[in-house]
Each structure stands twice: as structure tokens, then as C-alpha cells.
Amino acid sequence: GGPSARRRPDGDPGVSGLPDLRHLLDEGIEHLERAAAASRAISRLSAVVATSLAEFARCRPSALFDRQPGEQGAMSVATRAARPVVLSEVSEWAVDEVAPTLRITSAAAGAQMAESLVLAERLPATLALLTRGELTPAHARQMVNLVGPVEDDALRADIEAHVLGLLDRKTPPQLGDCARRIVLRKDADAAARRLVAAVRERGVRLHERRDGTATISLDLPLPAAAAIYRALEKYAEDARTEGDERTKQQRMADCVQDLVLRPGENGMPPVTVALTLVATLETMLGGAEPGQVEGMLVPADLV
Numbered sequence: 001g002g003p004s005a006r007r008r009p010d011g012d013p014g015v016s017g018l019p020d021l022r023h024l025l026d027e028g029i030e031h032l033e034r035a036a037a038a039s040r041a042i043s044r045l046s047a048v049v050a051t052s053l054a055e056f057a058r059c060r061p062s063a064l065f066d067r068q069p070g071e072q073g074a075m076s077v078a079t080r081a082a083r084p085v086v087l088s089e090v091s092e093w094a095v096d097e098v099a100p101t102l103r104i105t106s107a108a109a110g111a112q113m114a115e116s117l118v119l120a121e122r123l124p125a126t127l128a129l130l131t132r133g134e135l136t137p138a139h140a141r142q143m144v145n146l147v148g149p150v151e152d153d154a155l156r157a158d159i160e161a162h163v164l165g166l167l168d169r170k171t172p173p174q175l176g177d178c179a180r181r182i183v184l185r186k187d188a189d190a191a192a193r194r195l196v197a198a199v200r201e202r203g204v205r206l207h208e209r210r211d212g213t214a215t216i217s218l219d220l221p222l223p224a225a226a227a228i229y230r231a232l233e234k235y236a237e238d239a240r241t242e243g244d245e246r247t248k249q250q251r252m253a254d255c256v257q258d259l260v261l262r263p264g265e266n267g268m269p270p271v272t273v274a275l276t277l278v279a280t281l282e283t284m285l286g287g288a289e290p291g292q293v294e295g296m297l298v299p300a301d302l303v
Helices: 015-058 077-082 094-102 106-122 124-131 137-146 153-165 172-186 188-200 222-238 248-261
Strands: 203-208 214-219 291-293 296-298
Touching (some): 015 094, 015 124, 106 124, 106 137, 124 153, 137 172, 172 188
Antiparallel strands (some): 291 296
């Protein structure tokens, strides 16, 4: 029963509590319907943003606004190659107009322009559903990332129609899995090329989480990454001790730290690394002023 329902001595809600329960159910449905209507409106507005940014990009052709290759001050070959293909004919300075106007970073502005152009020029059916509020921005992003890169126009349209035909009530990740499976089956050659390109981009990256912790991501071919994960699970299980209150994930993280930094156990010398710590004397004496480790802000307790 509802929180205000009166109860009989045996603990069961009495008949008198039913009106309160019905009121809560009806009121909850109203709130949920209002949220759903707002979500559809957000989708429609997201389509407006996409179409507007795509039109803006077309008003900033690189041929008219940028120095061309070979001219002094032109964009470097490496920088040009790193840009999304869909932005190849868009001025490099367009992001400098979008970023402050939308109050986002230059990287986010470039990504949003690229996504908008893919929707407008390569995925018209997806954009149409977004415009009608029948698709969320998160669903559209899955289509952009997975179906948008298909080069052949006819094949891309066929895949788009196939994936959207299976939309039903799928969540964005579910739609993404569906799209990935269909793309891999229908565009296998391109999938192989993307795999080669992705493997070439393998590496280790540090992502600050702004709470005193950080994430280290390791990009590897899936079999190697899966093997490392399974090995860490085994290490974590072997590291379990009596009364150990750490979770499996915590033990796996600790194992990675010990394996890489080697704290001097098993006859192996510890790894010595110099980190730059910047902190005030007040912090070192117990104050609350935050400090910096390798240029990244950290709480005083971590200092």
C-alpha cells in the first residue's frame, strides 16, 4: 500500500487505504507521462540542433575560409588527417564559432558538428525519427557511430532501414548491439579495415576523474584484452585472504598496481617513479587547501 495507507492490526492495508493508493498511482502516471513528453521534445530539439549545425557547417566551406595545402599557415597534413572525414570540407575555424556560442569545448564542438553532418547527410531516416521525437539522441548517436561510417550510400541506407526496423523498444545499447551485428555481417570488408585502424591506435591513456582518482584505459585487440581481464580475475582470487573485505573489482585493481609497480616482493626490485607534487605548507600540516599531482588537482587528504 501507499505510505499513507492505514493498516489493520495484522499489518495488511485496510480498505480505507485504497483511495490513497489509487491517487498515488494516478499522480505517478501523470508525472511519468510529463517526463516522456519532455523527452520527446528534447529529441525534437536535438534534431533542430543537428540540422542547424549541419547547415552552419555548409556555410563555412574550407575552400573559401582556409589556407589551402602548400600555402603558408595552412593546416598541417597530420592535423588534416586527424579530422573526421565528414569535416574535411568544413573550415577549421568553424569550431571556434560553435564552441563559445554553445558554451562547449572545441573538441566537443567538432564532435557535435561531425555528428550533425552525419545525421543530415548520411542517415536521413534516423534524423526523421529524431525530428518526430520517436528516437532519443542516445539512439541517434549509436546510429551515427555504427552505421554512419559505412561508405557505400546504397548499403548504408539498406543497413539503416534494417536497424531502424528492429528498433521497437530497444535501449540505446541494445540498438547499438543490433547495428554492430548487422554492419559486421553486411559490410565485412570495411569492418576488417576499421579493425586494422583500431589496432594501430592501441595504447594506454590516463583519464582524470576529478575526485582524487583516475582511470587508466588500455586499448588492445579484444582477445588480448579478454585474456588480461581473465588473468586479473585469477590473480584477484589468489590474492583473497581471510577476512578480506575488498570486492573482486578492488582486488583486481590492487593486483594491477602491484604487478606494474612491483612493491619489492618475490625477489623483484620495486619500480621507482618520480611524481611532481605541488602543495602548500598549510596542506602538508593538515590544512584543507587542495594540491596537484602531475598537474592534476587532488583533495588535501590525498596530498
